[in-house]
Amino acid sequence: MTAHAVGQLLLGLAAIILLARLLGLIARKLGQPAVIGEILAGVLIGPSLFGTTVSDLLFPMDIRGALAGLANVGLVLFMFIVGYEVDLAAVRGRRRAAVSVSIGSVVLPLGMGILLALWLAGHHGVTDVAPFALFIGAAMSVTAFPVLARILTDRDMLRTEVGGLALASGAVDDIIAWTLLAGVVAFGAGGGDVPWQILLAVPYALVMFLVVRPLLRRLLTARDRAGRLTPDILGIMLAGLLLSCWATEAIGVHAIFGAFVFGAVMPRAGGEQLRHETLERLEQVSVLLLLPVFFVIAGLRVDLSTVGATGLTDLALILAVAITGKFAGAYLGARLNRIAPRRAGALATLMNTRGLTEIVILTVGLQLGILDESLFSLMVVMALVTTAMAGPLLAVIYPKTAVERDAAELQRAALGGAGAYRVLALVPAGAAAAPLVSLATDIAARRDPAEVVLSRVLPYAQARVEVGTGLSGDLLAMTSSMAELADLAAPVRQRGPAAPVLARFSADPAAEILTQVGTAEPDVLVVDAGQDGYQALLDAVGPTLVTVVTEPPQSWSAVLVRAGGGSGGSGVSDGEAALRVGAELAAAHGVELIADTGGKPSRRIAAVIEELGARTAPMPDPASALVITAGDTGTAHLRVQGRREPSAKRRITSTTTPTPAGAPQQ
Known part of the structure; x- marks a missing residue:
């Protein structure tokens, strides 16, 4: 790169950081996850509002290759964190309900997405319909586990059975959805034919879980001996992460799946301190720089200025399938386990969040040529809408009074006899x-x-x-x-x-x-x-x-x-x-x-x-x-x-009802 290009790159990075932090702060002030504002930052810089004027000024073509490289590193780190934070220990005691909700929230939107794809294929010049239909179905099925967990935290729902079940269902959903997407991406990358290299996925998975996972447990001993996460320990983790990404690229599956699997095989039992310190370190570079770069690269591909009547029809259908399929599937899965309608509705709303995870998937589809830029733009809008609607919808379906009541009920169930x-x-x-x-x-x-x-x-x-x-x-x-x-x-x-x-x-x-x-x-x-x-x-x-x-x-x-x-x-x-x-x-x-x-x-x-x-x-x-x-x-x-009889003014009230015997506990 020339000195001028380096200067342009540094200027562009500074603009990305400031805009992402500003819009992320505004989103939080409005009661939305920060990721909503950060994704919007990328869209605003793109051609939807100002054409190419702003993007060409801040990000001329000779630095976009460097930005794309940084964006891919950000994707890899994000997917590693997603895999590291998926802990199936949350499923313990909730296995049947969690699996039922997860399967419902994957299978129904998958089927509806495939049917929708048959309609969309004719409008977007799709020649290989099978991989396109599978990709659209899989993209409709994903839940953004990080956004779901953040909503639970912000609304103080982790104290409730709904919150615990949502975390468990989200963890199972991630495993199912990412496994499904890995196959779909390999199918799509092969132009509709499964490449022979994909057969290496089985020995890759066996090596990761049977060889690499036990070796990684040694990091816990090293961390405990040092008393902290040292640069050497973090260096080993990052090197292993990048090698896992290289392996999945080599066998015809995108690098993000290698990052997810490496995160999934990181040690859990006894490794809470290591996990916290690792994520805390990675946040400094990932959140502040690399992911905002990814948002901008994705936003530069979003162009809503050319959406006509056909595009609006497609968008309406995409939103209807995305919202209805995910909500109805999760709701039915919850009701089959005799979860009360209000709680089932809250679960279905939480499972409908897509956030950054959906943007990652759509970007992969765009890179592989499965999606064109117009459909990519519409799907990004869907990701934003389904994420932004979760908070307001929860306030109606599962208000704070219901959260407090259910938290008290769960607490009462943990106590002994009356x-x-x-x-x-x-x-x-x-x-x-x-x-x-x-x-x-x-x-x-x-x-x-x-x-x-x-x-x-x-x-x-x-x-x-x-x-x-x-x-x-x-x-x-x-x-x-x-x-x-x-x-x-x-x-x-x-x-x-x-x-x-x-x-x-x-x-x-x-x-x-x-x-x-x-x-x-x-x-x-x-x-x-x-x-x-x-x-x-x-x-x-x-x-x-x-x-x-x-x-x-x-x-x-x-x-x-x-x-x-x-x-x-x-x-x-x-x-x-x-x-x-x-x-x-x-x-x-x-x-x-x-x-x-x-x-x-x-x-x-x-x-x-x-x-x-x-x-x-x-x-x-x-x-x-x-x-x-x-x-x-x-x-x-x-x-x-002394023991007092509280006055009406000071009385502590409880509106809980007795919990049936055998009710699950948090």
């Missing part, structure tokens, strides 16, 4: 977790039946990978929390009580905790004083509230309850609640219960002291006593607020 004495422990991260869980267990240990619910609410990550699902960091945090909670639950179960574990994501953790308390309806709530949303709990909570103010001693010679302060309103007084909690803790450790009433106790407190057999003594704290205060008075290890 008659159990229930202690809900909001478990903090770090060293404070084990002492808090131990206290909660002491409170419940003498009850039968009893359960100690271990709960942690996680905020979504602030910075997310934009090119993929954006869930790698969140899933890493969830995996770590679930493992920690499971370890904490084991000793609880050994002492007798059941120990359900709840770990949830939420965009508003404080509100989620209030909802969780209202759903679980615990007898006692145990929290750390630094708990996010603690003030809201004080204002609204109904159960006895036990607050860990300072770290309790490791062993206690006595339990000292300062029972003189605090009023429980219309429910159990703070003093009475503090005494009863103190009695459970004293009994669990086999120590004496001492009550300090600060003077003459009320008749009610005196009766409780007598009932519990506590010794009254306004004495200094024993050296190693566990100190409990009623309400918010005094210095203590624990502070107890």
